[in-house]
Amino acid sequence: MSRVIDVLNGPNLNLLGQRQPEIYGHETLADIRAMLENRATISGIEIGFFQSNHEGAIIDRIHAARGKADGIIINPAAHTHTSVAILDALKTFEGPVVEVHLSNVHQRETFRHHSYVSQRADGVIAGLGTLGYRAALDFLIQRLEA
Numbered sequence: 244m245s246r247v248i249d250v251l252n253g254p255n256l257n258l259l260g261q262r263q264p265e266i267y268g269h270e271t272l273a274d275i276r277a278m279l280e281n282r283a284t285i286s287g288i289e290i291g292f293f294q295s296n297h298e299g300a301i302i303d304r305i306h307a308a309r310g311k312a313d314g315i316i317i318n319p320a321a322h323t324h325t326s327v328a329i330l331d332a333l334k335t336f337e338g339p340v341v342e343v344h345l346s347n348v349h350q351r352e353t354f355r356h357h358s359y360v361s362q363r364a365d366g367v368i369a370g371l372g373t374l375g376y377r378a379a380l381d382f383l384i385q386r387l388e389a
């Protein structure tokens with residue numbers, strides 16, 4: 244059975260490439276998806292890809308990943324700093340979780356310095372741009388292959 248990594252993206256990330264490119268870069272979410280799918284294919288891994296501007300939809304997607312996905316990469320976007328509900332949902336998921344931020348949140352406003360999600364994440368990547376997603380995938384593939 245093929246392994247599945249679910250890649251979840253929170254609010255406003257649908258506008259990646261147009262949204263504050265000086266902070267988030269020029270690549271789009273579709274570019275990230277294509278890059279991850281290319282990398283995953285080499286290892287025979289399937290990528291599930293999801294973006295929502297709605298907290299509840301992200302929670303539903305995490306529930307759907309239970310027992311189905313082998314790992315989660317999540318950029319919860321602004322929900323990172325506010326959502327106990329996403330943290331609780333991730334705590335119901337049994338596999339490894341990597342939290343990714345395109346920007347270095349620790350270099351930005353203080354309200355971005357705290358993450359609820361980090362309490363559950365096995366790893367946290369910030370400030371590497373789209374390469375952060377790629378690093379997260381490499382980590383999870385290594386975990387699955389171990």
Ligand code: DQA
Pocket residue numbers: 254255256318319320321322323343344345346347348355
């Ligand atoms: C972000 C950082 C968050 O603080 C912000 O709300 C985002 C994107 C990032 O990828 O750098 O929407 O998660």
